Amino acid sequence: MSASTRALAHTAMVESIEVRDEWDREHDGPLDVYALCKDMGVKVRFVDIASMEGLYGRGRDGKAVIWLSSLRPMPRRNFSCAHELGHHVFCHGSTVDELVECVGTATKVFKPEEFLADTFAGFLLMPTLGVRKAFASRGWKAGTATPVQVYTVACHFGVGYDTLISHLLHSLEAIDPIRAAQLRKVGPKDIRHQVLGTPTPEPLVIADQHWGAPTVDMEVGTLLLLPEGSVVEGNVIAFQAEHPSGRLFRAVRPGVARVTCPGPEWAVFARVSRYQFVGFAEYRHFDQEEDDE
Amino acid sequence: MGENEKKAIIAARIREARIAAGLTQGQVAKMLGLHRPSVSEMEGGNRSVTVEELSKLAEAFDVSLSWLAGEGVDKVDVLDNQLQLAARELRKLKPGDLERLLKIIASMRGGRGPA
Numbered sequence: 001m002s003a004s005t006r007a008l009a010h011t012a013m014v015e016s017i018e019v020r021d022e023w024d025r026e027h028d029g030p031l032d033v034y035a036l037c038k039d040m041g042v043k044v045r046f047v048d049i050a051s052m053e054g055l056y057g058r059g060r061d062g063k064a065v066i067w068l069s070s071l072r073p074m075p076r077r078n079f080s081c082a083h084e085l086g087h088h089v090f091c092h093g094s095t096v097d098e099l100v101e102c103v104g105t106a107t108k109v110f111k112p113e114e115f116l117a118d119t120f121a122g123f124l125l126m127p128t129l130g131v132r133k134a135f136a137s138r139g140w141k142a143g144t145a146t147p148v149q150v151y152t153v154a155c156h157f158g159v160g161y162d163t164l165i166s167h168l169l170h171s172l173e174a175i176d177p178i179r180a181a182q183l184r185k186v187g188p189k190d191i192r193h194q195v196l197g198t199p200t201p202e203p204l205v206i207a208d209q210h211w212g213a214p215t216v217d218m219e220v221g222t223l224l225l226l227p228e229g230s231v232v233e234g235n236v237i238a239f240q241a242e243h244p245s246g247r248l249f250r251a252v253r254p255g256v257a258r259v260t261c262p263g264p265e266w267a268v269f270a271r272v273s274r275y276q277f278v279g280f281a282e283y284r285h286f287d288q289e290e291d292d293e
Numbered sequence: 294m295g296e297n298e299k300k301a302i303i304a305a306r307i308r309e310a311r312i313a314a315g316l317t318q319g320q321v322a323k324m325l326g327l328h329r330p331s332v333s334e335m336e337g338g339n340r341s342v343t344v345e346e347l348s349k350l351a352e353a354f355d356v357s358l359s360w361l362a363g364e365g366v367d368k369v370d371v372l373d374n375q376l377q378l379a380a381r382e383l384r385k386l387k388p389g390d391l392e393r394l395l396k397i398i399a400s401m402r403g404g405r406g407p408a
Contacts (some may be wrong), residue, residue: 041356046315047397051390057398067397151339279315280355292329 001093008112014117015089019124028129029212030157033081036279037066037161041079041190042088044058044081044281046070054080056087064088070276073203074219081281082124093142117217121202122167126157130212131172137210147186148195158217161188188232193226195245209264216259216268217285218251220275230261255287297338303336303347310354310361311336323383362377 001009015026023039025031037044042064048071055067066084087093092113100234134153135142145153147161154164169180192200206222207216218224224237225246232239232249236257240248251272253278260267273284311332318332325332325346325390334340342350351358359365386394 045397047394047399049386049390049394050392051385051387055394055398061315062389067394274315277315279313283315283320286320288317292317 001052002080006118008253009119011121012086013128013171015086016120016123016127020127027127028133030130031125032213032215032217033078033085033125033158034284037081037085038282040085040088042066044068046077046274046281046284047280048278053055054084056084056092057086058093059094065172069277073160074217074222075154075158076164078158079121079125079160079163082121083117084122086096086120087113089120090116092117110201114132116209119171122163122171124158126164126172127165130157131174134210134212140206142168142172143179147183147191150183151191152208153186155206158213161191196223196243196248206246207259207268208246209261209266209269211266214269216270217273218245218270219273219277220251220253220269222251222272223248224270227261227263227266229261229263232270233258233260237270253288253290258284299363300338300341303338303361304343306356306361306363307342307350310350310356314354315344316353321350321353324353 019025019036023036025036026164034044041183044066049069050071052067052069053072053076054069057067058062058064060186066081066088068080068084070077072080082165087286089175089213090113110167113203131142131153133272134156135145135149138149138152140149140153150164150168151161154161157164158161159167165175165180165183169177175183188204189199189201192204195204200223202221202223203214204225205216205218208227212266216224223240224246225243227246230247236251236255238251238252240250242248243284249270254272254277257270257272258267259270272286274288277284298329311318313336316324318336321327322329331340333344335346336339348358351361395403
């Protein structure tokens with residue numbers, strides 16, 4: 001990393017800390033980026049556009065909006081939301097015609113604004129203290145963690161497996177390039193296979209008693225592995241099977257369900273949205289009757 | 294514009310804005326304290342909508358009240374120099390997606406509903 005990119009990374013990290021401070025978020029746990037956007041007055045809207053990740057806009061009235069593709073995996077949407085929030089925090093922006101003029105031009109150019117927003121997103125979602133705590137509370141170390149352990153911590157922060165590896169490597173410097181390459185040899189598909197004992201195409205969230213947030217967010221179809229003995233109330237999440245590593249559930253309808261685990265007295269709310277939900281983020285977990293459209 | 298034509302425009306805009314907001318008829322009914330068939334009838338143009346209801350709907354759908362009430366046109370000017378955007382992926386957008394996105398962007402300006 002060059003001196004100038006290191007300086008940008010430092011700016012991004014400091015700003016992420018300031019945002020957590022200003023909006024009363026703890027520094028050692030995961031963060032609901034959509035709730036943060038709402039508090040900051042930034043409207044988040046999911047749209048079903050396949051060839052985009054996200055977009056930040058600010059109108060002449062100062063109204064700020066983030067548009068995210070609903071067609072990306074949930075962890076990717078979370079990261080994109082934090083990235084676009086970075087543009088908001090750093091007051092980035094071009095006019096529509098300037099951006100349209102860029103369509104079709106080369107993409108492999110280092111853009112400080114994008115690097116800043118990306119690094120901000122990494123530190124906002126995965127703060128240094130939070131990452132340390134996520135590994136340490138489970139008795140793991142980032143430098144020697146197995147792919148399943150890294151995947152579990154990625155679930156903890158609501159980010160993708162590869163996103164956490166990149167953050168550990170580049171931003172936190174908690175692993176070296178060799179370890180990062182070893183971890184990347186095993187993909188999320190392999191990890192799901194290893195954990196569940198069978199090839200599974202659906203996304204899997206692993207939540208344990210060290211889960212740092214009051215909620216577990218999913219969309220219909222997502223699998224949820226909970227600690228042994230966990231009980232889910234209501235009909236939003238359906239039990240699938242007992243596994244050596246816990247109880248497997250599936251999100252089957254939009255809404256909110258309470259999850260309790262009697263042993264370590266752990267409880268959390270599982271929030272489920274429609275599959276590839278289109279609309280405003282604040283409505284994504286509303287209950288929905290079966291024949292309601 | 295005749296009364297029936299206006300009613301049809303309002304009905305169509307309520308439906309369009311509700312879907313873009315990610316709400317079902319049942320969820321809107323709950324927000325407004327109505328029964329679900331009432332929302333269905335509003336969207337079918339078979340029930341009058343009060344100003345109070347329209348105002349609540351406009352807030353829930355994040356659109357302007359005047360647009361929801363049938364004023365203005367659906368055509369939007371997609372290029373606006375006063376709108377500031379940050380987009381890393383715009384250049385990767387397929388032509389059809391770019392057009393859709395620009396309409397969505399245009400929808401955030403006053404006097405217009407969802408794209």
